Amino acid sequence: MKSMDNNINNVKWFRNAAPYINAHRGKTVVLMFGGEAVLHPNFANIIHDISLLRSLGVKLVVVHGARPQIEERMAQRDIERKIEKNVRITDAETLVAVKDATGSLRLHIEALLSTGLVNSPMHGSQIRVSTGNFVIAKPMGVRDGVDYKYTGVVRRIDSDGINMQLNYGSIVLLSPIGYSPTGEVFNLALEDVAAQTAIALKADKLITFTEDEGLIDNTGELIKSCSVRTVKTLLDEKDCHVRQLLLRAIIQSGENGVERCHCISYQSDTALLQELFTRDGAGTLIAKDHKELIAVASIDDVAGILELIQPLEEEGVLVKRSRELLEVEIGRFIVLKKEDVIIACAALYPYPEVATGEVACVVIHPDYRNGNRGERVMQAVELEAKMQGLSSLFLLTTVSGHWFREQGFIEKNLDALPEGKKQMYNFQRNSQVFIKHI
Known part of the structure; x- marks a missing residue:
């Protein structure tokens, strides 16, 4: 019986994942992980999931780091470690260790991606892996009197060459190594290669792997x-250099056209698929900044909210609110503004005694309903609810139940409402009740 239940749950998960699978097909995704991830016991699962993504039609560029492997090679050769302002100085001896470490690691990853053995998750697959001189680099040079020698920065990414391989169906594998037009080799930062690659390819996503679940706030929460x-x-000079590089790579990508960045843990054997193919994900989703601003409403927004909600009040979709009531409750509203014009809003009425809150007056201007503005407003409402210590949200609707289902709400009966709201229920309107745990 338990086996049958598991099979049913698996089928349900697959059905729920289908829209996400279709949405990612043909998209270009850059994945970034450091040498620490390769050393972790879970790395084989990550590799299998990367192969699975490719089999589902996702165009993949994998960028790997090699810091611990380089350190190991240097220790074996008794090469002195030279760091200046958190950047490795790569002299000729160190460069030999860098080439050795990155070359060996690249071959190791390439071999894992080629796995098609019986009993492996990708049995029977024929996934090609392409590597090459796609990263053109230049020396970091002399800074504040310090010569960084063969430590370099990305000068250019051969996006045409990479896209050609992606269109052939190959996974492109990049190492933190760059080549100059004069034939020199430079040691690069993994984060620099990943960010510049995502930007040059106009990638749909940059996915970064880290030791933590994702990005952690100042209170230690995901x-x-x-x-x-x-x-x-989140940038803090007191943080370790690797975390600073990670954050800067995400910022640089987001500010230069990459719509979505994700930060997930390399220690979780489900994080990659969960992040891409489930609504709640597994780590942190970072969206590109929009010119449209989400904020808690102020008294100056009353007129704009009234203008936005008036047509729906006249249709009977929303319960009518007076200006006086709206002025009193204005702090409950979250608004989305485009050039100071309110184009969407929602309100949150908390019931702290039962750790829940009512979502009300969710409205998106008719001219702006084709984007993801409704989703963004709801995310802001959920974040506000969590900050208030609420564990669930509920709402009443007469016409938008299908949309709220898409946002993760589940239809319930009247008894699921808090007692205070239940007593105020308008049987004449006969609204549907929806609840979501957050």
């Missing part, structure tokens, strides 16, 4: 979703 603007607030 950030489920945020904007690039929020990531900037």
Whole structure:
């Protein structure tokens, strides 16, 4: 019986994942992980999931790091470690260790991606892996009197060459190594290669792997979703250099055209698929900053909200609100503005005694309903609810039940409402009740 239940759950998961699978087919995704991820026991699962993504039609560029492997090679050769302002100085001896470490690691990853053995998750697959001199680099040069020698920065990404391989169906594998037009080799930062590659390819996503679940806020909690603007607030010079590089790669990508960045854990054997193919994800989703601003409403927004909601009040879709009531409740509203014009809104009425809150007055201007503005407003409402210590949200609707189902709400009966709201229920309107746990 338990086996049958598991099979049913698997089928349900697959059905729920189908829209996400279709949405990602043909998209270009850059994946970035450091040498620490390769050393972790879970890395084989990540590799199998990467192969699975390719089999589902996702165009993949994999960028790997090699910091611990380089350190190991240097220790074996008794090469002195030279760091200046958190950047490795790559002299001729160090460059030999860098070439050895990155070359061996690239071959190791390439071999894993080629796995098609019986009993492996990708049995029977024929996935090609392409590597090459796609990263053109230049020396970092002399900075503040320090010569960084063979440490370099990305000068250009051969996007045409990479796209050609992606169109052939290959996974493109890039190492933190770059080549100059004069034939020199430079040691590069993984994060620089990944960000510049995502930007040059106009990638749909940059997915970064880290030790943590995702991006962690100052209280130690996982950030489920945020904007690039929020990531900037997380930058702290006291953080380790690797975390700073990670955050800067996400910021740079988001500010230069990459619509979505994800940060997930390399320690989880489900994080990659869960992040891409489920509504709630597994790590942190970072969206490109929009010129449209989401904020808690102020008294100056009353007129704009009234203008937005008036047509729906006249149709009977919304319960009519007076200006006086709206002025009193204005702090409950979250608004989305485009050039100071309110184009969407929603309100949150908390019931702290039962750790829930009512979502009300969700409205998107008719001219702006083709984007994801409704989803963005609902995400802001959920974030506000969590900050208030609420664990669920409920709402009443007469016409938009299908849309709220898409946002993760589940239809319930009247008894699921808090007692206070139940007593106020208008049987004449006969609204549907929806609840979502957050």
